[in-house]
Every structure is written in structure tokens, then in C-alpha cells.
Amino acid sequence: MDIQTFKTKLFEAAKNAGFSDFEIYYVSSKSFSVTVFQNNVREYKNSSPVGLSFRGTYDGKVGYVYTENISEEVINFLIENAKQNAIIKEEKNEFLFEGSKSYPKVPDKSQFLDKKTSKEKIDMAKEMEKIALEIDKRIVSVDASVIANGTGLILISNSYGLDVSFEYGDAVAYVITRATDGTQTKIGYNLWSGADFSTFDAEKIAKKAVKITTDKLGASSIKSGTYDILIENKAAVQFLSAFVSNFYAEVVQKGFSLLKDKINKKIASSIITIKDNVMHPDSLTAVPFDSEGVATFDKIVIEKGILKTYLYDIKSAKKDNLKSTGNGFKSSFKSAVGIDVNNFFIEPSTKSIEEIKKDFSGILITSFAGMHSGVNSTSGDFSLQAGGFLIENGETIKPVEQIVSSGNFYDLLNNIEDIANDLYFNPMGKSIGSPTLLVKSITISGE
Amino acid sequence: MINRNVAKNVLHTALSTGGDFAEIFIENRKTNNISLINGKLDKAVSGIDYGIGLRIFVGHNAIYTYTNDLSESNLLFMAKNAADAVNISKQNEIVLDFTTKNINNIHPIKILPSEVPKTDIIDILKLANKYSKDYSKSISQTGGYYTDEVQDIVIINSKGLWVEDRRIRTRVEITAVASNGTEKQTGKHAPGSHSGYEFVKNLDIEFLAKDSARIAATMLEASYAPSGKMTVVIDKGFGGVILHEACGHSLEATAIAKGASTFCNMKGKQIASPIVTYIDDGTIPNAWGSINVDDEGTPTQKNILIENGILKTYLVDTLNGLKMGEPSTGSSRRQSYKYAPTSRMTNTYIQAGTDKEKDIISNTEYGLYAAKMGGGSVTPATGEYNFSVIEGYLIENGKITKPVRGASLIGMGSSTLKNIDAVADIEKQGQGMCGSISGSIPTNVGQPMIRVKEMTVGGQN
Numbered sequence: 041m042d043i044q045t046f047k048t049k050l051f052e053a054a055k056n057a058g059f060s061d062f063e064i065y066y067v068s069s070k071s072f073s074v075t076v077f078q079n080n081v082r083e084y085k086n087s088s089p090v091g092l093s094f095r096g097t098y099d100g101k102v103g104y105v106y107t108e109n110i111s112e113e114v115i116n117f118l119i120e121n122a123k124q125n126a127i128i129k130e131e132k133n134e135f136l137f138e139g140s141k142s143y144p145k146v147p148d149k150s151q152f153l154d155k156k157t158s159k160e161k162i163d164m165a166k167e168m169e170k171i172a173l174e175i176d177k178r179i180v181s182v183d184a185s186v187i188a189n190g191t192g193l194i195l196i197s198n199s200y201g202l203d204v205s206f207e208y209g210d211a212v213a214y215v216i217t218r219a220t221d222g223t224q225t226k227i228g229y230n231l232w233s234g235a236d237f238s239t240f241d242a243e244k245i246a247k248k249a250v251k252i253t254t255d256k257l258g259a260s261s262i263k264s265g266t267y268d269i270l271i272e273n274k275a276a277v278q279f280l281s282a283f284v285s286n287f288y289a290e291v292v293q294k295g296f297s298l299l300k301d302k303i304n305k306k307i308a309s310s311i312i313t314i315k316d317n318v319m320h321p322d323s324l325t326a327v328p329f330d331s332e333g334v335a336t337f338d339k340i341v342i343e344k345g346i347l348k349t350y351l352y353d354i355k356s357a358k359k360d361n362l363k364s365t366g367n368g369f370k371s372s373f374k375s376a377v378g379i380d381v382n383n384f385f386i387e388p389s390t391k392s393i394e395e396i397k398k399d400f401s402g403i404l405i406t407s408f409a410g411m412h413s414g415v416n417s418t419s420g421d422f423s424l425q426a427g428g429f430l431i432e433n434g435e436t437i438k439p440v441e442q443i444v445s446s447g448n449f450y451d452l453l454n455n456i457e458d459i460a461n462d463l464y465f466n467p468m469g470k471s472i473g474s475p476t477l478l479v480k481s482i483t484i485s486g487e
Numbered sequence: 488m489i490n491r492n493v494a495k496n497v498l499h500t501a502l503s504t505g506g507d508f509a510e511i512f513i514e515n516r517k518t519n520n521i522s523l524i525n526g527k528l529d530k531a532v533s534g535i536d537y538g539i540g541l542r543i544f545v546g547h548n549a550i551y552t553y554t555n556d557l558s559e560s561n562l563l564f565m566a567k568n569a570a571d572a573v574n575i576s577k578q579n580e581i582v583l584d585f586t587t588k589n590i591n592n593i594h595p596i597k598i599l600p601s602e603v604p605k606t607d608i609i610d611i612l613k614l615a616n617k618y619s620k621d622y623s624k625s626i627s628q629t630g631g632y633y634t635d636e637v638q639d640i641v642i643i644n645s646k647g648l649w650v651e652d653r654r655i656r657t658r659v660e661i662t663a664v665a666s667n668g669t670e671k672q673t674g675k676h677a678p679g680s681h682s683g684y685e686f687v688k689n690l691d692i693e694f695l696a697k698d699s700a701r702i703a704a705t706m707l708e709a710s711y712a713p714s715g716k717m718t719v720v721i722d723k724g725f726g727g728v729i730l731h732e733a734c735g736h737s738l739e740a741t742a743i744a745k746g747a748s749t750f751c752n753m754k755g756k757q758i759a760s761p762i763v764t765y766i767d768d769g770t771i772p773n774a775w776g777s778i779n780v781d782d783e784g785t786p787t788q789k790n791i792l793i794e795n796g797i798l799k800t801y802l803v804d805t806l807n808g809l810k811m812g813e814p815s816t817g818s819s820r821r822q823s824y825k826y827a828p829t830s831r832m833t834n835t836y837i838q839a840g841t842d843k844e845k846d847i848i849s850n851t852e853y854g855l856y857a858a859k860m861g862g863g864s865v866t867p868a869t870g871e872y873n874f875s876v877i878e879g880y881l882i883e884n885g886k887i888t889k890p891v892r893g894a895s896l897i898g899m900g901s902s903t904l905k906n907i908d909a910v911a912d913i914e915k916q917g918q919g920m921c922g923s924i925s926g927s928i929p930t931n932v933g934q935p936m937i938r939v940k941e942m943t944v945g946g947q948n
Contacts, residue, residue: 080548083548083549087825088556089825090556227866298670418664419670446711485943
């Protein structure tokens, strides 16, 4: 059934069931990916999923349901469950939105995104694998060479007359390489993303993956102790992502964030400024409205170490007598509205990484592992498996493995001593960005 | 969910360009999620996950495609597109005659989640909030979460297989946060089962809530864990996450078939201490990670992975099995129709040994006692793994002394397995969600109390 017909029938049923207002949030996407292994197409995936969520106000309270089956047979189930989910609520604290006066102009989906044929994409993946295997004998396998692209449409429509939609799309390529020096095996990957494939460069992607992997060979642990650390931009993004929810007003209001009552107070080193912007030249993420239909806009979250605002959706903003900051996002169409970032990033400096590294002695951390378990986002405590390089006076001494770095997020924010100019945004998932950070005195467990 | 003739046409179309094997997976899953924060309803969402996945084997490789539109015209269009990707042009003669395989349901269900008033669920979670809050003044926040799902599946393939099954799961999570103004610590329990609502009704909510509060309050008083290499005693139950990461993932055909595991070509060899027997068993009645058939329609079975330290078998799915020349072990799983299935764990545990728990502690001069574990991760190609300790204590002179917090444990699977020097005699399991390339799936991890001679502890002292 087409979405407009479904919407009409669903809204009619909602009205008849006693809902005062109602809304659909609809996602339709297409994705393609091909994985090459040993010059064969190991996996070829094509899909076109859709999903719809409905929310409606019943007796002043909002109930949610979702479906991937867009047909008349599920309408009764949806309306009945939405009603039940509204009735069991105790608070009348969620409101549908009539729409913002205007929305920021964001770049259209690239018209070149769908131009490559499947055959061409398979060849691109094969090329990355071939190059990775050729340039260094220590590469024993390319465990995956992947080309993927996807497009999607998000549409929100409600009984207040809100009717907005936008299309997005991106192209992705990555290689996972495995290297051995006879005694040790190491694995590493490099991921590239773009608005389309026009800037795809197989050689560049493969070469970087090979370097990342072979640089790790010969790694060993180091003596336990306190070290200064340089957290490389990609690792810093992993780290920031694990704690970003502490900036969400909902988390603060429920008492799960230690940033409660910290507005206009110093929570970070004075060299730290964090922004949440609609767009950034280094990020592919750009959405004109959030999942409630509120226009997105640029905001400063931390200014020179001082916390300026939390991130709000409509519900949490009402609670603090403020306006939504355009951060009311669903984590998937299935979820209730929660809070999420637009492009949340630590502002880079003008210093190059070489300049910072010049006099540095300590550990350059290039990756963390176990992010989902080694952090306590509420207390800020972290204890994370890490990998990287031992550096003395700017010279790389050796690769490091089997170490754990431990500390507390809030202490770390205050102990950032320097920032590089190499801002990097996470290309998948939340758009969070960070340059390389220099942090003093972190506990490292090793030998 | 699908008509036999339509299924036949889809499989014929899928194989029309020379594919070797085609498989349909259809899913209709109804779910309910309810969450309470501080005893108040926060979110309630219900829904339907619905779709079809089509997989074609071409040699050792696969084509996968999925959609939510189950109309015949769309399915044939999808099958044609997938077949076009096969890119070889031999004609296969296939005669399709489906034999419906009757499932032997080993997980009896008493109460369907849809028959339960949502207010009953909320009452239980409110009770948990009260027990946690009353436990200690330091408890500042609580969370109560409930989920249920009824997943109806149909698996049909070009070998004539037609299997239908219904999987029902329920789970409750109770969390408590203790706070002293500047610091916060959390404690939680999250039991789940391949059962109906009877599982939730029979839970000891009072214990779960009070114990979550106890963990949070205890950890608030705890100092940071020590740092460096030391002996670690890991308690029974969810402690089994250590072998799940240190060894389980590395025994999956997903890694083995590619040669990307430290345990490749090790069958019949001693890979663990002789006191370790490690089992994956999807047939445990009503266990969280249990199934009747895997997501390719193969009956689940009990697989002895390591027996007395010797590697016996890998966890194998059909496609990787073709490459390895081994039959499926009934281990092919996926989160949903959106994922092609691959070899995964079900309920995986270390079998009970002969040591006594109290002796293990009293024989340890100095070390860390890990009472409650969080999750972890592993890189199978190198064997490097990590997992976190939620509730820890120091062992000094054979006695459990002060509480310590905030530590990840890391190691290399191959050496950790050999460093296990004690396995106690009471085995228990805990529930988790395991993430890998075919998505997030319910699994049990389990073990008796074990001791690892030496591990790296990532504390701060």
C-alpha cells in the first residue's frame, strides 16, 4: 500500500478511536553493499526497507507504535496499542509540533550517487583488495573490501499540518587488512565516506589501511604507570561518543548526568569549545529538521570551558521553560523521540599534530576497544583497552598493545592541555567530531 | 505468511541464472517495550517488525536482499534482481516439493505477552523502584525496563525445506544509581528467558531490586581497582562473558572460514587448561539464548567446543561450512530478516569442575575477585579481548576484603585459556545481547567460579 493512502486510513482510524492529534514518521531507504574476498564477490546485498511510526495524543497523553508492514491489516493493532501506550502514561508532558517558520537549507543528496553500476562497484572493491595485497608482503589477507551506498527519505506529517520531508544519501568504502611478521598477527582497517563516489580513490584507501595495520606489528605492552597521552582524533571521537549523552537535557533531568546544575560553570579546560552545528565542511551529516519537525540550528555547548546549554527536544525544553534546540531525534523510526546531536564537535586549534608531538613523551592512543562496556557514562569512569605508540621526545619508539587506560571523563575534560587542527568526524552513526587531544597524567595498566 | 506457489516462484526466479541454492526467511515480530524512570512510566512503544530476506548461494559466496513488501510482484522483482547479480549463466534443474518439517518445541510457553495488561507490568516495575529506593539513602535514581517479543518465522529453501516456528522472549532490567553528590555508581540485573510472561511473574523482584541497589551503594564506597597483572577470580554466572570473548567468537566459522582466527587448524589440539570443558547448547529449555531451529531451519544442538582443554568443534553455519567442508552445527543466527545469518553462539558455558568456591578464594594470596561482569569485545584475528568488571573486590591473604570499582580486564584468548587454574563445581548462566556481523542476538554466557592465574587489570591505583 502506498504511504499516502496508508496515512489517510490510519489518521481516519485514529480520529475514530478518540485521538485528538496524531502523526506519522516514515522512513524509506535503499541500500547496496558488496564485499569482495580473494577477488570474489563474497557478499552482495541489496535492500529497500521501509518503516513507519505513529504517535497520537489520547486523553492528553502521547502513545507510540511502529510497523514495517504497511498494509490495512495492521491498522487495528497499531491504533489499539497506541491507545494503550498512551493510557498507561502518567504525565501529560509530550506535545506534537506544528512546524518551524523556516528550515535551514542543507545540500541536496548528490545526483551522482546512483551513477555507478553494480559491476563498477564490484570492480572498485576488487581494486582496493588487489592494491592492499600488492603494496606490502606482510599483508596476508584482506578480510573484507567493501563498497556500499545508500539513500533514504524521511517524512513527518501530522494533524497540525506539519508536512516535511528530506532525502539523504552517502557512499562508503572500507578495507580490513591482516598483517603478520611471522610472530604476530595484526588487523586494521580504513574507512572512507563521501556524498558520492567522485572522490573515491582505491589506492589511497588501501594504502592507508595497510599502513595502519603494519604499523602495529611488533607491538608489546608497557610498564604500568602514569603517562601523558595524545588521543588521536579517531580515538577521541570514540571517547567523546561514549559520554555525549551527559549533555542531553533528558538525561540531566532524570538525574543520570553529573552536568546537572553546571550551566555557566566551568566543566572543561579553557581551551575547549564544543559546538553542535547543522553542517560542517568535514561532515556529511546535514538535516534541516529533527524527528519532531523542529528546525535545526547552530549552538555552542561549551565555550572556553564553560557549559552554555544542554541539548533539548520539545519535552525536556518545556520542563526547563526553554525552547527545543532541534535535537529531538529518534534513534530509529521504532523509538520514541529522544535526544541526539547534529554535528557535535570539539573546535580544532591551528596547531598541526607534528607541532604538538615535537616535544611529547608518552603514549599516542590510536584506538580504544570495548567502548560499550569499559565506560560508565553516568559516573564518567572509564577503563578501556587501548592501542597505539610509545613516543619519546617526538620520536615513535614502538607500537603498544595490551594496555588499559583508566580515568574519569570529567577529570579528563579539565586536563586537556593541547588541541590539534586535525578535526575528524565519525562517518557512521552519530556525527561527532574531535581533533587530536593532549591529556596529562593518565593511568595506564600494562605489564 | 507466504503462499506455497509464490515461494516456489520466488525460489525458481532466484536460481534462474545459475545460483546453487536459495533460501527465504520471513519474519513477523510483535514487540512491547516499557521503561520506567524513578518509578514513573517514561516510554512505552509497541510495534511490528515485518519482512522477508532472500539469500542465494553461488559457490562459497552469497547474495542477500530484503524487503518489507511481500506482494508477489515485488518478491519476483527482488528475486530477479538478486538472480541478475549471480552473473553466471548455467541453468539449474530444480524440482521443488516442500516438506513441512514439524518443529519439536522444546521451550513451552504458558502466558502470551499479548494477554497481559500493561498495567501489571508497570506495577512490577514500580515495586522494583520502591525496593531499590528503600534499600539505601544513597539510591538517587532507578530504572525499570520490560521487553517482550513474539517472533513468527518461516524458512523455506530450494532443497524443499519448509519450517515454521514461533519464538517468544521476555526480559526485565532493573537498575539503581547511587549518588553522593559528586559521584554516581550503578548496579543492575537483567534476567531474560525464551518464555512467556510467566517468566516475569516468577521473578524475585525484591531480590533483583535490592541487589541492584546494593551493588550501586557498595561501589559508591569502593576505591579504584589496582592496576597491572594479577590473579583474577571470576564468579559464576555472567562471568562466563570472559570465555565468550576470549574464545567463543574465535571459534565461530565466520572467523574460521576466512582463516581470521587464532584457533584455525587447532582441532584436536590442547588450546585450554585440561580442567576446561566449554559447551554451546541451544537446546536448554526456555533459556534466553535457546532456539528450536537456527535461522537456516537446522535443529539446534548441544555442541562440545572444548573438552578437557582439547578443541573439538567449531560453531558452523551452512555457507561457511561449505568452505570448511563441515556440516552445520545448527548455529546459524541473525537479528532479523535484515541480516544474512552466520555462525553464532546460543547458550555457551564452562562445565562445572571439581574445585570448591571457598577453596579458590582461600588459596589466592592476592588478586581481584570479579563478582559481577559487564560486557566485552574481541578481535578474533588476534585474540585480543576485553571485558569490564561492574562489582569487584580485592582478595588479600585468601580473604575477600575491600570493594574496588571501574576496571576492564584484558588479555589474549590463547594464553588466558591456558591460565585457568581452578574451575568450581556450581555452574550458572547470565543473559546478554551479543553483537556481531549478523546483528544483535540473545545469548547466555555461563560458568562456575574460575580462577585465571594472571590477567591485566585496568584499574587506577
